Amino acid sequence: MGDPVVSIKNLRIALPRGAERTHAVDGVSFDLTAGKIVCVVGESGSGKSMCAHALLGLLPDTVKVESGEIAFEGRDLLSVDQDGWRDLRGRRIAMVFQEPMTALNPLMRIGEQLMEVFEAHDLLSPKERRAKALALVREVGLPDPERIIRAYPHQLSGGQRQRAMIAMALALEPAVLVADEPTTALDVTTQAQILKLIRNLQASHNMAVMFITHDFGVVADIADQVVVLRHGKVVEEGTAEAVLGRPQHDYTKALLAAVPSFDPPPRRSREDAPRALEVVGLDKTYVTPTGWFRPKRETRAAHAVNFAIHQGETLGLVGESGSGKSSVARLVMRLIEADRGTVRIGDVDLTALDGRALRTQRHRIQMIFQDPFASLNPRRKVGRIIADGMVARGTPLEAALKRAQELLGLVGLDAGAIGRYPHEFSGGQRQRIGIARALALDPEIIVADEAVSALDVSVQAQVLRLLEDLKARLGLSMLFITHDLRVAAQICDRIAVMQKGEIVELKPTAALFADPEHAYTRELLAAVPGRKQEVA
Amino acid sequence: MRQFWRTMLRSPSGIIGLIILVLAIVIAVAGPFYFPNSPWRMVQRPFVPPFTLAKVPLGTDALGRDVLAGLIFGARVSLLVGLVSTLVALVVGVPLGAIAGYFGGRVDDALMRFTEFFQTIPSFALAIVLVAILQPSIYSIVAAIGLVSWPPVARLVRGEVLSLRTREYVQAAVVTGQSNAWIIWREILPNALSPVIVLASLMVATAILLESSLSFLGLGDPNLISWGYMVGAGRTVIRQAWWITVFPGVAILLSVLGLNLIGEGLNDALNPRLSREGR
Numbered sequence: 116m117g118d119p120v121v122s123i124k125n126l127r128i129a130l131p132r133g134a135e136r137t138h139a140v141d142g143v144s145f146d147l148t149a150g151k152i153v154c155v156v157g158e159s160g161s162g163k164s165m166c167a168h169a170l171l172g173l174l175p176d177t178v179k180v181e182s183g184e185i186a187f188e189g190r191d192l193l194s195v196d197q198d199g200w201r202d203l204r205g206r207r208i209a210m211v212f213q214e215p216m217t218a219l220n221p222l223m224r225i226g227e228q229l230m231e232v233f234e235a236h237d238l239l240s241p242k243e244r245r246a247k248a249l250a251l252v253r254e255v256g257l258p259d260p261e262r263i264i265r266a267y268p269h270q271l272s273g274g275q276r277q278r279a280m281i282a283m284a285l286a287l288e289p290a291v292l293v294a295d296e297p298t299t300a301l302d303v304t305t306q307a308q309i310l311k312l313i314r315n316l317q318a319s320h321n322m323a324v325m326f327i328t329h330d331f332g333v334v335a336d337i338a339d340q341v342v343v344l345r346h347g348k349v350v351e352e353g354t355a356e357a358v359l360g361r362p363q364h365d366y367t368k369a370l371l372a373a374v375p376s377f378d379p380p381p382r383r384s385r386e387d388a389p390r391a392l393e394v395v396g397l398d399k400t401y402v403t404p405t406g407w408f409r410p411k412r413e414t415r416a417a418h419a420v421n422f423a424i425h426q427g428e429t430l431g432l433v434g435e436s437g438s439g440k441s442s443v444a445r446l447v448m449r450l451i452e453a454d455r456g457t458v459r460i461g462d463v464d465l466t467a468l469d470g471r472a473l474r475t476q477r478h479r480i481q482m483i484f485q486d487p488f489a490s491l492n493p494r495r496k497v498g499r500i501i502a503d504g505m506v507a508r509g510t511p512l513e514a515a516l517k518r519a520q521e522l523l524g525l526v527g528l529d530a531g532a533i534g535r536y537p538h539e540f541s542g543g544q545r546q547r548i549g550i551a552r553a554l555a556l557d558p559e560i561i562v563a564d565e566a567v568s569a570l571d572v573s574v575q576a577q578v579l580r581l582l583e584d585l586k587a588r589l590g591l592s593m594l595f596i597t598h599d600l601r602v603a604a605q606i607c608d609r610i611a612v613m614q615k616g617e618i619v620e621l622k623p624t625a626a627l628f629a630d631p632e633h634a635y636t637r638e639l640l641a642a643v644p645g646r647k648q649e650v651a
Numbered sequence: 652m653r654q655f656w657r658t659m660l661r662s663p664s665g666i667i668g669l670i671i672l673v674l675a676i677v678i679a680v681a682g683p684f685y686f687p688n689s690p691w692r693m694v695q696r697p698f699v700p701p702f703t704l705a706k707v708p709l710g711t712d713a714l715g716r717d718v719l720a721g722l723i724f725g726a727r728v729s730l731l732v733g734l735v736s737t738l739v740a741l742v743v744g745v746p747l748g749a750i751a752g753y754f755g756g757r758v759d760d761a762l763m764r765f766t767e768f769f770q771t772i773p774s775f776a777l778a779i780v781l782v783a784i785l786q787p788s789i790y791s792i793v794a795a796i797g798l799v800s801w802p803p804v805a806r807l808v809r810g811e812v813l814s815l816r817t818r819e820y821v822q823a824a825v826v827t828g829q830s831n832a833w834i835i836w837r838e839i840l841p842n843a844l845s846p847v848i849v850l851a852s853l854m855v856a857t858a859i860l861l862e863s864s865l866s867f868l869g870l871g872d873p874n875l876i877s878w879g880y881m882v883g884a885g886r887t888v889i890r891q892a893w894w895i896t897v898f899p900g901v902a903i904l905l906s907v908l909g910l911n912l913i914g915e916g917l918n919d920a921l922n923p924r925l926s927r928e929g930r
Contacts, residue, residue, distance in 0.1 A: 445822075448822075448826050450822055450825060450826065474828040474829075474830070475828070477825075477826055477827065477828035478827070478828055480826075481826060481827070482822070482823065482826050484819040484822070484823060485819070486819055489818055489819045489820065490819035490820050490823055491820055491823075492820040492824075492838055492841075492842070493842065494841045494842055495837070495838075500820075503824065503827060503829060503837075504827030504828060504829065507827060507828050507829040507830065507833065508828060549823075552823065552827070555827075556827060556828070
């Protein structure tokens with residue numbers, strides 16, 4: 116291994132008073148070497164993003180660097196002033212952000228944004244800048260470069276936008292590339308392509324890359340070196356092989372064990388049980404209203420969707436973003452109205468009901484939402500959040516609150532939580548509250564829409580176990596929507612694969628993984644990160 | 652709540668605004684005990700300049716009435732009109748906006764066209780017409796100001812509700828079978844309130860200005876003295892007796908300024924992400 120390009124030594128960054136802990140980053144040291152990718156892994160709040168921002172002088176002014184050193188090309192980055200930073204950023208150290216949609220200026224063409232990088236550093240003539248921009252667009256593998264540099268960000272797909280971001284970062288041939296969760300917002304198949312692109316570019320430009328992620332599958336695919344952070348401290352570091360293959364620290368072991376395995380456990384078929392939920396011929400097309408000069412635009416969210424869930428069964432609905440899986444969940448819940456089709460719970464046709472009649476049937480099918488922060492009303496106490504549904508059905512408030520306490524116990528929270536507000540809980544705890552709310556009405560069916568996607572792996576594993584356990588104990592059926600095939604493998608009895616609003620394949624989980632028939636299913640399975648070297 | 656007060660009291664504009672408002676309220680409530688006489692009574696010879704007689708420290712007007720007493724009794728009218736007419740505007744605007752935003756579609760279209768009907772008419776002209784038709788009195792003035800100032804409230808609430816309606820916790824309330832009225836009242840409105848509060852504080856200031864303008868034109872309640880009326884009455888003699896118009900003018904300026912500062916402080920305290928700190 117060569118000399119380090121960047122050497123972070125004993126970095127300590129203090130958080131403002133009243134924060135969860137005193138230091139965001141506490142005594143972190145590691146090196147970045149040319150031609151190597153260092154993956155900084157940790158759960159949310161571990162301080163991994165702080166490290167990245169410190170490397171670019173982008174720390175928010177509420178935190179303070181207490182001590183430490185970031186040595187880069189013979190100087191300490193922590194003592195660089197604004198002018199110095201302006202010179203360094205982009206030219207020597209560049210960054211790729213998580214969300215390409217918000218990181219690109221929506222009002223500027225891609226080409227202008229690329230040329231701006233040169234302009235900011237006063238390099239090249241306008242003509243050369245344009246030529247360089249074209250070359251960059253070509254290098255990151257964007258199709259039809261002439262058209263792309265004249266396109267606005269919203270005209271590109273998520274993967275294309277991230278490629279454009281990478282092109283911007285590469286423009287001045289930086290020595291160091293910092294990538295902060297660059298693939299988290301992307302679909303699995305796109306993620307695989309972007310990871311490959313970063314790997315290739317890093318090798319051909321001989322850059323040092325600091326890659327921040329929470330996903331061990333991604334680590335397995337891309338890392339040379341791994342640094343595991345927890346609560347702002349390095350708990351383990353070493354080569355990817357060593358850390359993933361022979362983890363030393365208990366925390367790393369626990370994290371790796373929490374990554375859902377790709378092998379579906381054997382499951383008993385429930386297809387002889389009576390049907391709990393039946394969906395027949397569901398159609399939904401979104402039509403954007405026509406204007407005088409605007410053509411009508413139609414998006415097909417669901418087309419002839421058919422499936423049934425048997426009692427006690429979990430049906431997975433997987434697909435990429437925009438495949439219509441969330442629309443199907445909302446159609447089933449009657450949160451949006453279908454154009455055609457029937458949703459039947461037992462022998463009640465839910466789609467035929469309206470108003471009060473619908474409200475009295477709603478308790479039979481309940482939903483767990485994706486975002487544990489957005490799904491709880493910040494101004495209502497937890498007890499009321501859980502009890503509201505029961506009160507609406509006529510249960511007296513006292514009894515409903517008592518039941519809420521029992522439910523909190525059932526999902527593994529303290530009964531005293533009923534008097535507190537949602538913001539006092541962590542993401543995993545909030546998701547448990549969401550589950551308690553769904554269970555409060557004694558439903559027959561639970562619809563879980565990406566219910567564990569926003570959670571850290573270790574919390575994810577706990578919540579999945581809880582769902583599995585509750586399902587078995589209460590005899591529930593579940594429609595489980597996810598983009599994560601690993602999670603689906605662990606929890607689903609059968610899996611339906613959705614593409615562009617249609618179910619292209621529906622099979623028992625083990626059969627689907629062993630013998631995918633549809634080309635799209637095969638593509639999805641191949642793109643799951645960390646497949647080649649099975650972690651855990 | 653404690654956090655709210657802390658932020659509010661940290662912003663200097665909020666503190667200054669609060670001090671001015673509290674002072675105005677104290678004067679409006681306690682003042683008349685020190686001035687038991689009607690402000691309409693002639694107490695001295697006309698045109699006594701300020702700071703010459705201890706009995707009438709701010710001088711007298713063209714009819715020998717005490718300017719200070721007028722200011723104090725005028726504070727009552729101004730604050731009362733400001734607060735009550737804002738309340739009227741909220742009572743009309745919040746439900747209309749909430750219903751339009753929550754139900755959307757035709758209901759939204761109908762209600763918003765109705766709102767725009769009011770917005771297209773210049774509000775001051777409409778207020779003059781309303782007061783003139785209803786006969787000038789404190790009630791007609793409050794009603795007129797309330798009626799011309801609810802459309803912005805309805806628009807704001809509609810926008811907030813429109814964005815909150817798609818939140819997951821609102822959808823969760825729908826799937827647990829709660830009624831629309833409950834969802835609007837319990838789930839949506841409490842979360843839409845902060846910008847409405849900020850707007851309301853600014854509306855009180857606008858209402859005070861509107862009332863002053865109406866009184867200035869002689870459309871005030873003839874039985875109640877108000878700052879606007881005093882400015883209007885002193886207008887003709889401004890070159891001989893500046894104090895008759897200047898003191899009530901300064902009173903209007905200060906109270907409107909105070910309310911605007913409070914609005915700014917409220918904005919900082921209720922939308923902490925927009926405030927200057929922690930960027």
